Amino acid sequence: MSENDQKSGEIITSYDEILEITGLLPIRDNAMPCVTRNKKNHNSHDDISVGDDVNNDDNMVPMTSYTQLPLSSSLLSVIEDGDAGCRTISIAKTKNNDVGFTFAEIKQGLFVSHVDERSSARLNKVCFGDRIQCINGVEVKSYSQAKQLIDETHPTVEFSFLNCPYREVKTIYKVHGKCGLFINDGMILDHTKYFNTKSDKIPLNYYITEIDGHSTVRMLDEKIVSLVERANSPFSLHIVPQWFYEYLVYGLDPSGNGIKKTKHAFLNCFRESKRHH
Structure with missing residues (x-):
């Protein structure tokens, strides 16, 4: 086979190259900034040895991990990455000035006691028995402290939850x-x-x-x-x-x-x- 035939038979295997050729790369990067951010930070010497070939496909965040947020402002919520078993959610208050769930204080901490089925909290999988760890980045240890932080915050309140330890x-x-x-x-x-x-x-x-x-x-x-x-x-x-x-x-x-x-x-x-x- 001639050299020209070999060149014509080459296949582009990089996903980024395909997007660049088709003009879709800027659209992808604008729609999913977490992809480009992840690529820029993927220079850790702990995971990659000098001289190793790095496939761009390995740096891609799968589309299935992209979360579509509720469109209604009253249901606005953002889930942030955290430790295993812990999640941080920003919940917009309703017209009634509540956050869609109630909680109770026991010796072991503050725990969710009821979740409104139609609330943003429920959409983001806040469940009965989940423990409230922090509110607006402040560790909470009493019901009165938590209630005060919620009442003073508008229009959204940031909660950090731990999965129910007894569930x-x-x-x-x-x-x-x-x-x-x-x-x-x-x-x-x-x-x-x-x-x-x-x-x-x-x-x-x-x-x-x-x-x-x-x-x-x-x-x-x-x-x-x-x-x-x-x-x-x-x-x-x-x-x-x-x-x-x-x-x-x-x-x-x-x-x-x-x-x-x-x-x-x-x-x-x-x-x-x-x-x-």
Whole structure:
């Protein structure tokens, strides 16, 4: 093969070269500044030895990592990178001067006790039990301190959250549309013969707080049943210990004093049972 034939058979493998030839490189860089910023900072000698070939494709941020933010100003929120298990979110206040979630103070810190399903907080995956670490960059240690920081800040408030340390995420497989659990007021009391052995081990006396991304906090058992019936198999189940849930939701003493008495109305495999106690 002649030298000219070899040149004509060359293939451009660099993604940046293709974009440059087609005139799309400036458009890409303007739309995703994090790409060019990442490329400029990719000179770390810890990762690349002198003389190593660096493929531009390795410096690209995958398109799937790009987050489309809510368009409504009332739902404006920005997620920033942080430590593993910690995330920082800027949330715009609503017309009612709230941030879309409530929180409670216990000995272990400040924890989210309720999230409005239609709020910016919910859109950005703020969940029941998440711990509030900082507000506007200030570490918070009391309810009054947190409330003051929120009240004094307009129009957006920056929160740093830690994932709930007491939350367990379980995978559940259904049998004949049932998940094999007895529940009462959202708390798991027993297993049944329909509990699938493929499912993760489920501890008793734990409250269900989420099913496949849908919050079940303070939800009636009948509505929890409906969520399970509509869920595919397997589905994800978020659970927290009884003391933690009842303190955040009902304000009950974590020591167990004053725990509310149950009415013993069970849901058999998430369906009403005729069983009496």
